[in-house]
Amino acid sequence: MTYTQGFKSSLVRKMACPNGVSASALSREVGIPQQSLSRWLRDANVVNESGNSPISEAPWRTMSPKRPQDKSAEEKLKIVIEAETVAEDQLGAFLRRNGIHEAQLREWRAMMLSGLQKPSRPSSKTSEETRKIHALEKELLRKDKALAEAAAILILKKKVQSIWGGEDEPTDKRNGR
Known part of the structure; x- marks a missing residue:
């Protein structure tokens, strides 16, 4: 109805x-x-x-989205900024009104601050790994070339045997005698 x-x-x-x-x-x-x-x-x-x-x-x-993970980055930023202005005794009511926990607020605050920090220098471990990857790629390329060469030699041997015959066959048969 x-x-x-x-x-x-x-x-x-x-x-x-x-x-x-x-x-x-x-x-x-x-x-x-x-x-x-x-x-x-x-x-x-x-x-x-x-x-x-x-x-x-x-x-x-x-209401805003029920789940905190459904909130956009702008909403999270707004909540973090507003939470800074709220008095400590009013914080619980503020968090309930916005449907989040204090732990989530701390996590969002940390995410906001980490986004403002300068990126750290790449560690020597990453450069070591990069060098190792480069060396392994180089070795793989060398082995691929060697494998291709070996395959080409085998193919040529088979063609030579089919055209001229095997080494075990007498030469008279090849000449038609």
């Missing part, structure tokens, strides 16, 4: 308000399947930022 958008939003408001009813209870009350109500609530994806104000006066906004 199709429901109007206004009807859906009124039911979502009933579920999303601070003292809202559960989708199961509302389902029994209005006769709409609980799965539909839960989907509507999930699709609305709303958060009441003021917490205790009435639903009609509450400022509503859509």
Whole structure:
């Protein structure tokens, strides 16, 4: 059955308000399947930022992605910068509002700082490895050439035997006598 958008939003408001009813209870009350109500609530994806104000006066906004790994680099940077301005006693509420943990905030901060550092000089180990790779490639090329030469010699030997015959055959047969 199709429901109007206004009807859906009124039911979502009933579920999303601070003292809202559960989708199961509302389902029994209005006769709409609980799965539909839960989907509507999930699709609305709303958060009441003021917490205790009435639903009609509450400022509503859509949530940012639920999973921290879904956040873009710009969002992560914005959160890290905002977290620096938040007082220590307010940090927990800030993190909950943004849906992240303190460990993730520290990790993002470290990533931001590591992106600003100068790249370190390549270590001698990498140059050693580069030299070793170059030497192995050179050796491989030399062996490929030797193998190709050996294959060419074998092919020529077979052609010589087919044209002139083998060494074991008497020369009289070759001359037609």
